[in-house]
Amino acid sequence: MSHLEPIIEARGVAQSYAQPGGRQTDILAPTDLVIEPDKIVALLGSSGCGKSTLLRILSGLVAPSAGQVLWHGQPVDGHPPNVAIVFQSFALFPWLTVIENVEAPLRARGVGAFERHKRALRILDTVGLDGFETAYPKELSGGMKQRVGFARGLVVEPEVLFMDEPFSALDVLTAETLRGELLELWISRRIPTRAIFLVTHNIEEAIELADRILVLAHKPATIRDDFSVDLPQPRDHNSPRFLELVDHVYKVLTQPEEAHVLPAARPAGEPAPAAAEKHVAIPHARPGGIAGLIEIISDRGGADDLYHLAEDLVMDVEDLLPIVEASGLLGFAEVKEGDVRITPAGRSYAEGEIEQRKKLFRQAALERIPLLRQMQNALRAKSDHTLPAEFFRDVLEERFSTQEAARQLETAIEWGRYAEIFDYDSASERLQGIES
């Protein structure tokens, strides 16, 4: 497979914008990327990290500010590549009927009326929309609208089908159905496209669909990880390997500064090794968020499924995960096989009054989080119990990147203030130890 000639090859593409003040904002750091035929490639990353920019560069919609995109070895600026994009907002023309929407790209290519109509009808039939030709988009449900989006993309028989968060505007059930249908069409070769490039922020979606996953992280965006998904289709969301991959991607996304090695696939049935890594970083969660999560789980009888929880809270799993991880770190909850379970310590935290809660949090934080303990010790060592925040930032920067160090410090200060380990004066940017 890897011997096939790549369809798209990006060489050192980067994107940056000049700001009014003369400064430059980097959206995408120089990136190399190859898209080969017969594969679904998923580009994963948190919201606003530059995924969509990379998609627009690869599809020829936006010219990169540096680097080059090659189609079959030729630069794209001459002839527009034969691509299609399926958009998050569907991007259907509301004043055109379903069939007029699907015919529009053919019209642009100068295809005559008869041929145009025939091809549009055929593709509408493929995506399961026959009978809706004369409907207007506003008469359709979200799932149906996105089917029109797919039909409009596929009708031009694109070499690469680009999809920009195609399922995120749909409800969970509809999204799942559409994903299943897309996969079926792709596997049975009923859609005339040689490769699919999917942009998503949904980890599970990527692992369910893709043959290869690129993880994009941080500003400016860089590809942090690139691996093949070694699971046969259809994929079981609850299989150990699936969960292991979710876990791996999650770690790459949340701690992009550290090296994460994708564990090799093991024969089915063998248990995953216990996580032996030492926690040096604090997950970026607010104490209020932790308290909220513990309360909810406590109200639900002490345990709940992670994805179920995320759905009910209308949060993305990857937004919820730092809170879950923080709760685990503090010993208030633990995650087992996708379930979040409350611990006895968590139970007393949930039932405590505000002062009681702060005390429990303080104990747990000082006991389990080295950074907060270090900070307390450093403040105690000074006669006036005060130190500039700068001091800790310098210490942290030995372990983390500048940006990550700043975030670590920010989170540590939030936790420390809540736990009344120290006070923080944002005007002077100084920390003041509190002795109990």
Next chain:
Amino acid sequence: MRVLTLERAGAARRPWTLLTDSVILAGGLATLYAVLGIGRNWLAPARPAAEITLAASALPLYAFYSLWRMALAYAASLLFALVYGWVAARNRAAERLLIPLLDILQSIPVLSFLPGVMVAMVALFPGREIGLELGSILLIFTGQVWNMAFSFYASLKGLPRELTEAATTYRFGAWQRFYQLELPAGAIGLVWNSMMSVAGGWFFLMACEMFQLGDRDFRLPGLGSYLQTAANAGDLPAIIRGLVAMIAVILLLDQLVWRPLIAWAEKFKFEQVESTQAPRSAVLAALRKSAALRWLRRRAFGPAWEELTLRFARREQGGAAKAANAWRPLVARGAGVAAVAVVLYGTLRAGHILMGLTGGELSLLAHGAGATFARVVAALAVGLLWTVPVGVTVGLRPRLAALVQPVAQVAASVPATALFPVLLLVLVRLGGGIGLAAILLMLLGTQWYLLFNVIAGAQAIPTDLLEAAKLFRINGWERWRLLILPGIFPYLLTGLVTAAGGAWNASIVAEYSRFQGRVLATTGLGAIISEATEAGDFSLLLASTVAMAVIVVTINRLLWKRMYGLAQTRFRLEA
């Protein structure tokens, strides 16, 4: 789906369809005849002072002439607005120039151009009627084009990004992009602004169908000249006939053109779900049922359109577009340089003329500006005094609003300039002066903007706030101070800006008038403009026009813009 059921309903009612079809056919024939007739009339030798007869039998023809002028001016405005808006939205360099320019052009009192334009046009086509006709059309055009252009520009700028990206990815050429993306996206804004523009157009038409310049008397046959002649003669029955004809034309336009257009434009709304209270029009429904129109669409327009679009698309897919791109920046740059040169030259010449003004003339201008300013303020104050209580009362009662709004719309659509001669007639008989008449004319022309905006503002006050006020027994003045006035403030502001601009413009016809062989005038900037026009005093005309434009733009910038800022931060009601 909807289309299918409509067509089936049409098939079931054959006789009705036949009637519609005959009407459409007759309409087509009449239009053809009219175009030929108008052409012959225009090329006829000029009759600068056409004899206006006051006979009732002449009215349909006069109404037709006026309507025809409006139609041509509107067509020109639409075309210009589309080009202007499109260029401003698509070209960043042009945008920086065109949008501030639009702001200024909108503030210039159009009526002060009346004499210059007319004289130039008559000179351009010596001895032919067409010069005068084109002059009046050009004036109406300048009065109505700017808001349409801005509306189209704003629609294009507001296009959702993913829609434009879809058009690019699917290789829409410029033509397909225009008719499948840009024009539909701008349609609703264009329809509403067209309605407003045409209403404003009547105002100017009435003024420019009949006027005097020095010893020359210009008259175009039409409703405006009919009304002015009738008022001059003091012929009350003729005045009433003329007004009835005018209102009938406006009502017909509303039913036959605007309502169907609004109902039709509904399909261009960016909405995710179908709205339940869509505007309807019986005329549009009848047109949709028409078998003749369907036949025309299937057999003639459809194939022709198909041929046209495919030809464009195939050319675009080939190399033609790219070749055009090579010289486009050069042409654009050349046009830009030429435009700057023309503007510079004009500014220099104008500056030279303005430098020649005497101290006496300057003090005259200052006095005039002060007097007109006072009149504008008075007209707005009187307008506010009645529209705010009435508008709020109506706006807070949905059933009353449903009754009042159509009536008010008809009343508002009667151009104030059509009423002015009548107003003068009455006031002169009662012994009132033109000073009072001028304020009344400004009021007539501008109060509707205030009323409609106050009604809209009152309707937009959230019901739960009204209920909360009731619950806490906030009544009387407190209720107004805490809830109603802040609630309608942003809307009132919009109404005031439009009304103030309109009042300044109206001063040109309001402060100076020839009536029954006499000149009635008062102190004011508008009167100076009119007098300078009659006397052919070009430098004073230029100075007074510039003064008015500067005053309007300055007030816009210093007062209204700041108040808008306040409205958007402090008095914003978010439901």
